[in-house]
Amino acid sequence: MDIDGVVAIGAIFVGLPWVILHYITKWKTAATLTGDDEALLEELYQLARRLDERMDTVERLVAAEHPEFHPGVPLSSFGVPNRETDNLPLREIERLRAQKGVR
């Protein structure tokens, strides 16, 4: 009985605040997105989208001018086409590298 009371009081007055404060400190030290970061991320995202669209246009123009150029067909060691089947593994690699902490 006495032991139970001590355990209960200990849990409420020491354990609970401990857990709460532990998570508060974790939350405070977690990497947060500042306003500047957000603006930068937005700019990069919009830039990537614009460049992607321009790249589509360029590929279409080159393909129209030179029928032997197909963005979907590899031409040289560098001429790898833009296919979603290639991009997916690349993103997977990015994700795995991030999990292992490789920059």
Next chain:
Amino acid sequence: MSVHTRFYRDKANGKFMGVCAGIADYTGIDVLWVRVATLILLFCSGGSAWLAYFAIGFLADKKPRELYTDTQEQRFWQGVRQSPSRTAREVRASFRDIDRRLASVEAYYVSSNPRLADEIEKLR
């Protein structure tokens, strides 16, 4: 305060005060499941969940009309709110993608040089 990473209630798509629609918009979870979960919470917990709902409903700002231009942008910002570092890596991946495609066009022009071949053909 950052515009894209704060919570808004989405009155335009909402049923009552737009709190559920706002949560769905913030997290990217389908609005139906948010509503189901909210209803279960409201009926199971009694008073406190109602209080929380109305507190959010009255305190949260309404979502600005032109916050996102399209659904792709909306999904991007949902990703940012879930994990900024993952989204940053995705942006980097798309830049690498563009780099690779540009390299392929460049390689085509450098290796085969069709314009130079055309010029030579004209001069003959």
